[in-house]
Amino acid sequence: MRVCVLGGGVIGVSTAYALARDGHEVTLVERHADVARETSHANGGQLSYSYVAPLADPSVLPKLPQWLFSRDAALRFVPRLDPHQWRWCAAFLRACTRARSRATTAELLGLGFLSQRLMHEVVEREALSFDYVRNGKLVVYRDQEGFEGARHQAEYQAKLGCVQRALDGAACVALEPALAHIGGEIVGGIHTPGEEAADCDQFTRCLARAAQRDGVNLQLATEFSGLRTKGLRVLAAQTSQGDIEADAFVVCLGFQSQPMLASLGVHVPVYPLKGYSLTLPNANAQGAPRVSVTDAHHKVVYAPLGERLRIAGMVDLTGMNPHADDARIALLTRQARETFPNAGDYDAIQTWTGMRPATPDSKPVIGATHFRNLWLNTGHGALGFTLALGSAQLLADLLAERELPIDGDAFAPGR
Known part of the structure; x- marks a missing residue:
């Protein structure tokens, strides 16, 4: 499947990496000349899997x-x-x-533990240098x-x-x-x-290179302006380098996801x-x-x-x-x-x-929208680095319709 991932922060790059390892043909669109230039650039550096x-x-x-x-x-x-x-x-x-806080803690811990296990696998599998x-x-x-x-x-x-x-x-x-x-x-x-603990900027850039080895096309210095749709399908991502057509589109644009998707009638509480x-x-x-x-x-x-x-x-x-x-x-x-x-x-x-x-409840938004081929992976707050790999795997599993490692409904859009 051809998949277009929008956004080159740690969430977007992790998503592209997971999808490429699933065998998809992935293009990642990022407006800056390199990945991790905004929220992922100099965050707190703590991988706080138990502090969610x-x-x-x-x-x-x-x-x-x-x-x-x-x-x-x-x-x-x-x-x-x-x-x-x-x-x-x-x-x-x-x-x-109290009830919602306890339930959310349990759900985020599940995603956090999944992310930690995947981080250990990535560190063992890839030659990454990120402190x-x-x-x-x-x-x-x-x-x-x-x-x-x-x-x-x-x-x-x-x-x-x-x-x-x-x-x-x-x-x-x-x-x-x-x-x-x-x-x-x-x-x-x-x-x-x-x-x-680790450097999120270095991790994201190293993982992007690993994703390229798996076939990801990094389309950097490319401004994204919107999605061209027909009915309940997205046909193409409109960019400064021309339209990018794909079978599926994944929005990983952080806080910019909200205004971009609002024009399509997709509400994202970010x-x-x-x-x-x-x-x-x-x-x-x-x-x-x-x-x-x-x-x-x-x-x-x-x-x-x-x-x-x-x-x-x-x-x-x-x-x-x-x-x-x-x-x-x-x-x-x-x-x-x-x-x-x-x-x-x-x-x-x-x-x-x-x-x-x-998001108001501190849980990211991961899953499908009412458009048949438009997916979200956004809204991670201060836990983007911590939850990136688990969120990417959850998104890849949802797209592939595989059995999920955790409760996907807890993070679904429109929950």
Whole structure:
């Protein structure tokens, strides 16, 4: 089958790779001169297979006033005269129930464990170089209430197959000595030894080369403008290099999926959550963490990538503007300095801003639309790198009408 994949981020490239390995003739369309130039370029770097609990949870409701009125909040919401933003927010609030949060956690863990298994297979099969380490993850808490909530969550996830353990503050510092500077503030942490870290940009580019060896045609520097349809079939993707005809089309365009598909009457509940990252080059071996660390208080993640340290955080629900807010970058830098002051030369940091394509319930949208040959693989929020390979395999299985490794209905469009 001829398949056209739209979008060259980690989701699009993973999808093209999975489909090519199934024997399909795949063309991937990307507007930039290389893959992974936008949201996949400098994300947090943590492969958090066990940390997929949705943002929509009853515990967030008391925090809504802070999100509205504080510029320093980890999640900042700025209301817009945008019906799509308000529809997304209303759906998010409806998802903030304990029952839905628990069910979503179980579904995302299934997709996460599938992705982890596939990552191990890809690493074994392909000669990829992307600063990949199986270094575990430590989430540290500075307040007892947050730590107790995390312990209860870990107990629930243990029933679903997660291997995690709760540590007191001293044990957290013993596990990761670079935390000593804030050791007196840490009341406890959750350690997950099976978590991993890697450079998403390098992974995506290496996987794209592997996909090319499997026959994928990478059509780079090609602007996509729309889909030409007839009845309930897509005939071609309209691009700056001419129409691309195919038997099936897969949309992996992140937050841009929503406006593109809306013109076809396909509703995708995806809205951009702007995030920020810093990359600290030549990280100090003694002052930077070797374990992946998440500071739960500030909602900031730290991932060692070779000799670099990736620092990422913030969620801005502020509209479709992709440009960085300098005040948010400054805040993230200050929080990182306070947590790991000896990690390296903060004056040499590289900054990045990306638009995470999020759904209200935090689950990606994977599956068929009402068009007979139009498929979606989008809406992964901050978990695109973590869930990419599992999502691609699920999409390939659905297209091939094979038995599914997990419940596909949980991620179906229109669920």
